[in-house]
Amino acid sequence: MIEIRSHFSIKEYNTFGISAFAKAYTSVSTIKQLREVLAYYYNEEVFLLGGGSNMLLLNDIERPVVHVNLKGIDLLKQDNEHVFVQAMAGENWHEFVIFCIENNWAGIENMALIPGNVGTSPIQNIGAYGVELKDTFVSCTVMNIKTGDVKTLHLEDCKFGYRESIFKNEALGKYVITSVTFKLTDITKTNDYQLKTSYGAILNELENLQIEPSIQSVAQAVINIRSSKLPDPKVIG
Ligand SMILES: Cc1cc2nc3c(=O)[nH]c(=O)nc-3n(C[C@H](O)[C@H](O)[C@H](O)COP(=O)(O)OP(=O)(O)OC[C@H]3O[C@@H](n4cnc5c(N)ncnc54)[C@H](O)[C@@H]3O)c2cc1C
Numbered sequence: 001m002i003e004i005r006s007h008f009s010i011k012e013y014n015t016f017g018i019s020a021f022a023k024a025y026t027s028v029s030t031i032k033q034l035r036e037v038l039a040y041y042y043n044e045e046v047f048l049l050g051g052g053s054n055m056l057l058l059n060d061i062e063r064p065v066v067h068v069n070l071k072g073i074d075l076l077k078q079d080n081e082h083v084f085v086q087a088m089a090g091e092n093w094h095e096f097v098i099f100c101i102e103n104n105w106a107g108i109e110n111m112a113l114i115p116g117n118v119g120t121s122p123i124q125n126i127g128a129y130g131v132e133l134k135d136t137f138v139s140c141t142v143m144n145i146k147t148g149d150v151k152t153l154h155l156e157d158c159k160f161g162y163r164e165s166i167f168k169n170e171a172l173g174k175y176v177i178t179s180v181t182f183k184l185t186d187i188t189k190t191n192d193y194q195l196k197t198s199y200g201a202i203l204n205e206l207e208n209l210q211i212e213p214s215i216q217s218v219a220q221a222v223i224n225i226r227s228s229k230l231p232d233p234k235v236i237g
Contacts, residue, residue, distance in 0.1 A: 002026050002037050010065065014052035015115060017237035022047070022065035029069045029090070034176060035148040037066055046145065048176060051092065053115035053233065054124075068119055070178055073099060081190040084138060086181040089119020093126070101215050105184035106193050107136040109219040110202075113226045115233060119177045123167040125160040129222050130199030134160040136182045142175035150178065187215065201225050 008025035011017055028034040038046065047063040069090040076084040083105050087096050097112045110131040114121075122140050125133050139154045159166045167175070185193045195213050197203050205221035206213055 002028070002033050002040070004037075004040075004064075008065070010049065010052070010057070010061070013049060013067065014055055014057055015233035015237060016056060017233075018057045020057035021060045023060070023062050024064040025067065026064070027067040027069050029071065031070070031143070031150070031178060034066070034068070034070070034143060034178065037064075038143070038145055038148055038176070041066075042146070045173070050089070050120040051116040054120070066176070068117070068176060068178075070119070076181065078186065081185055081192070083184050083186050084181060085184060086179050087118040088179045089117060089177050091118040092116075093118055093121055097219065100182075100184060101219055104187045104215070106187050106195075106215045107131075107182065107184040109215040110196055110199070110222055112219040112222045118180050122158055122160075122165055122177060122180060124163040125158075125165050127163070128226075129202060130196045132160070132162075134158075136184055138181040138183050140180045141178045143178055144175060145173070 003026065005025045008022045009019060010022050010025065011019045026037045028037055041064050045063055047061050047065045049065050049067045070088040071090050072088040073091060073096065074086045076086050085105065093116050094113050096118050097108050101109055110129040111126060114126050114128055121133050122137065127133060134155065137155055139152050141150055141152050143150050157166065187193050195218055197206065197213055197218060202218060202221045205224055206217055209217065209221065211217045
């Protein structure tokens with residue numbers, strides 16, 4: 001069952017806090033709802049909304065807005081040193097990073113505090129402080145907007161480059177990304193994990209903090225550096 005709201009303000013859902021109205025707005029929290037709303041709007045072009053941090057809304061949105069709020073994080077499998085973790089598209093990226101750090105899963109700590117949601121992260125192959133999404137990306141599941149079919153795209157299918165992917169090119173407007181699977185290192189099982197501290201001011205910040213390098217402290221250093229450079233969008237759009 002989907003609920004369609006008309007003339008709905010999405011001020012709260014874009015980080016600039018712009019008071020734009022959506023002609024129609026639906027939040028989806030299940031795959032079934034997503035398929036249903038896409039079928040309902042078969043003849044229209046929908047406007048997908050994730051964390052709303054990479055859009056500057058200059059006018060009201062004349063397309064139906066579909067807010068991808070699929071939630072959940074699953075440990076799919078593990079081997080000697082690695083875990084395969086799937087996060088649903090509507091999970092907040094930074095909260096996912098923190099969740100992984102708390103579980104001693106390494107690989108995305110340098111990307112703490114990047115705004116947005118997990119489901120949007122493959123579109124521009126997000127990256128920061130020497131690490132990119134593609135470094136730990138295994139696959140993503142996508143739903144075809146016109147057919148509702150779901151399939152898995154693997155690393156090589158996504159054609160990642162610097163802030164680039166298939167989703168900005170030949171697959172533009174074709175899919176809703178519904179989940180992303182990562183291969184992370186379980187640092188309780190290996191001593192071989194190499195922290196990436198050579199980029200930017202991370203080492204300086206670790207010295208300032210006077211703490212040993214670890215996935216926790218690297219994330220904290222990145223959070224401190226980013227917070228000193230950029231305002232909190234919850235305070236200043
Ligand atoms: C202050 C600031 C700092 C930033 N720093 C970095 C940085 O360090 N590194 C970096 O790489 N990026 C950075 N970005 C960019 C931003 O973090 C990324 O573009 C992020 O992936 C946007 O996620 P979002 O969920 O907010 O996307 P949204 O703004 O919600 O959507 C972006 C686009 O993706 C589409 N979309 C949304 N959800 C889906 C979906 N599930 N499937 C398919 N399409 C979808 C939307 O229609 C829209 O076209 C920064 C942005 C800001 C504002």
